[in-house]
Amino acid sequence: MNIVVCIKQVPSTTEVKINSETNTLVREGVESIINPFDTYAIEEGVRLKERFGGKVTILTMGPPQADIALKECIEVGADEGILVSDRAFAGSDTLATSYVLSKAIEKIGDYDLVISGKQTMDGDTGQVGPGIAQRLGIPFVAYVSRVDDISDGKMKAERMIDEGHEVVEAPVPCVMSVSKEINVPRLPSLRGKMKAKSAQLTVWSAQDLGIEDNKVGLAGSPTFVMQIFSPKRERQSEMLEGSSAEQVSALCDKLSEMKVV
Amino acid sequence: MEYFLDEQQKMIKEIARNITEERIKPVRAELDEKEEFPREIIKEIAQADLFRVFIPEEYEGFGAKCLDACLAIEELSRGCCGVSICYAAVMLGTLPIILFGSDEMKQKYLPQIASGERLVAFGLTESGAGSDAGAMKTLAKLDGDSYIINGTKQFISNGGDAEIYSIIALTNPAKGVRGASAFVVEKDTPGFTFGKKEKKMGIRCSSTCELVYHNCKVPKENLIGKEGAGFIATLKTLDGSRPGVAAQGVGLGQGALEEAVAYARQRVQFGQAVSSFQAVQHMLADMATQVEAARLLLYACARTIDAGATNYTEDGAMAKLFATDMAMKVTTDAVQVFGGVGYTRDYPVEKMMRDAKILQIYEGTNQILRNDIISHVYKRKAMRP
Structure with a gap:
């Protein structure tokens, strides 16, 4: 079974700084890591390979430095890494990104399953996975928490929904995003580290993928960020005084005044 | 201090450290309290290929270098000696097979041990x-x-x-x-x-x-x-495994030192961090020096073995004796730096102090090791080339 796992390199901090003039993320001096949600996708890809055989190819779009992320994936069991990198891609939104990744997956060809994390930690949209499925014209299964079986051209899986979970069946090939309940990602192994050290990564440009210029970069991205800001934390407090009974009755009055009870 | 580790050794150290930080430290207190065998952590150690470290290459291992194994044990012991002994005891039990087993016996058992499928x-x-x-x-x-x-x-x-x-x-x-x-x-x-x-x-x-x-x-x-x-197999096995116990001592001492330094810098008394008092500074300086001295003795001993020495009883005994006595002293001092809370189970140093004691006892008590050392010292008339 050939599995493609899509990952993204993101800034390692959760306290992301924003440049207020350009409305973009400040990346200087911030260490890059694999999007934490993607680590579950990598692990699931490796586990499915161990169960059903085949190969795990990691795919990422990003700057040349993203090769570090691909090597880290090989350390934990992936077989190959492909970096899709081109200046033309700068400024791509989720629509343009899913177009580029789908073109890369078509070039890989002969795939049975595409796996992604449920969302990225920086953009938080969760749109790229479904976008890829749409472009490839195959089904998308979101928030998968367990893969029961893949056989006879079908995948049986359980996925998380607000009310609980749903058991679904989808034809393969398909795209799935995984939730963090699905597994505990393994730590790097010695054989993995040695393999990563000597691994030759593949790099594809826009030209290699036959990308149409107007579909990528700022030109191909209909999403326009009006403003990004850090919300101000405002909190007002009032201390109640008196005996416990008085405080309780004062609190009840306040709450009903505020119409919360 | 530069220890001139090769690429594989750096990888082993990093892998084991990762396991300590991600898997051992978060659960060590609970495992200790429940006296529960760390099966999940052992699985992770196996998955990370650390059991392959002490197995020869021809049996699906990574070369069976003493220093490589010691680095893994040291890093795991930084987190918990309870976990590291589960790993090190596999090495101990495997040594007689590696040293004296027939090729057939090695073919049968070593690959299973290398993969971590079966413990020893x-x-x-x-x-x-x-x-x-x-x-x-x-x-x-x-x-x-x-x-x-x-x-x-x-x-x-x-x-x-x-x-x-x-x-x-x-x-x-x-x-x-x-x-x-x-x-x-x-x-x-x-x-x-x-x-x-x-x-x-x-x-x-x-x-x-x-x-x-x-x-x-x-x-x-x-x-x-x-x-x-x-009996010869026993002596050779213990000669080969004692650096591993020394590595437990070095890792444990290192772990206790790190805890003590971190706590001293944030504990305030008399309006300042206790790390600013000379009484505490000198304790921490002594602890750091002792850990480093033990590490040097251990690495020198492991490299002697890896260089092909045939008789290293004295070297292993010295490394184990010094590193484990050091671990006992450094963990005791770490509790002292913490003061009252160090004596409670809310912090890891009391466990470290309890863990240290066994290192002075098992795989040759430190008294028996002194007997070994002095007989070699007399034999060579205390001379060194």
Whole structure:
């Protein structure tokens, strides 16, 4: 079974700084890591390979430095890494990104399953996975928490929904995003580290993928960020005084005044 | 200090450190409290290929270098010596097979051990035979194509949780220790059961158990090496494993030092961090120096072994003696730096102090090791080339 796992390199901090003039993320001096949600996708890809055989190819779009992320994936069991990198891609939104990744997956060809994390930690949209499925014209299964079986051209899986979970069946090939309940990602192994050290990564440009210029970069991205800001934390407090009974009755009055009870 | 580690050694250190930070530290207090065998962590250690480190390359290992194994043990011990002994006891139990087993025996067992699929234990100690290993009573009698084993082994690390046991038994009691032989006995062999599980002061997540043999029949091919070579196998095994105990001491001392420094910098008394008081600074400086000295002795010893030395009893004994005495002192001082809270189970240093004590006792008490050292010192008239 050939599995493609899509990952993204993101800034390692959760306290992301924003440049207020350009409305973009400040990346200087911030260490890059694999999007934490993607680590579950990598692990699931490796586990499915161990169960059903085949190969795990990691795919990422990003700057040349993203090769570090691909090597880290090989350390934990992936077989190959492909970096899709081109200046033309700068400024791509989720629509343009899913177009580029789908073109890369078509070039890989002969795939049975595409796996992604449920969302990225920086953009938080969760749109790229479904976008890829749409472009490839195959089904998308979101928030998968367990893969029961893949056989006879079908995948049986359980996925998380607000009310609980749903058991679904989808034809393969398909795209799935995984939730963090699905597994505990393994730590790097010695054989993995040695393999990563000597691994030759593949790099594809826009030209290699036959990308149409107007579909990528700022030109191909209909999403326009009006403003990004850090919300101000405002909190007002009032201390109640008196005996416990008085405080309780004062609190009840306040709450009903505020119409919360 | 630059230790000139090669690329593989740096990788091993990083992998083991990752396991300590991500998997061991978050659960070590709970494992200690519940006295629960760290099966999940052992799986992660296996998955990370760390059991391959002490297995020769031709049996799916990574070269069986002493320093490589010591680096893994040191990093795991920084987190918890209870976990690291589960790992190190596998190495101890595997050494007789590596050193004296036939190629057939190695083919059969070493790849399974390398993958972490099966754990190993070493059975030497008996209730009447501790430091005086020659007083053992366990017998192995040849009966056709099998040996019949009778006796009880005590204080066996990984006892009950390991699948493969390397044990020492007398095949010719009249000859004393020269009549001892080593055997592999697999779990679930009829006549082999587990006795008392010890309730210990430290390293509480590791299992320490009695092995009971009652007319236990093992095939003749399970004899490791030759009949009568069991005592030599034991001595060589312990020579090879003692740097591992020293590595436990170095890792434990390092872990305690890190905890003590971090706490001293944030604990405020008399309006300032206690790390600013000279009394505390000098304690921490001594601790750091002692850890570093032990590490140097250990690495020098491991490199001596890896360079092909044939007799390294004295080197291993010195490394184990110095590093474990250091660990006892440094963990005790770490509790002192913490003050009252260091004595509670809210912080890891009291556990570290409890864990340190066993290092001075097992795999040759530090008193027995001093006997070994002085006999070598006398032999070479204290001279060094």
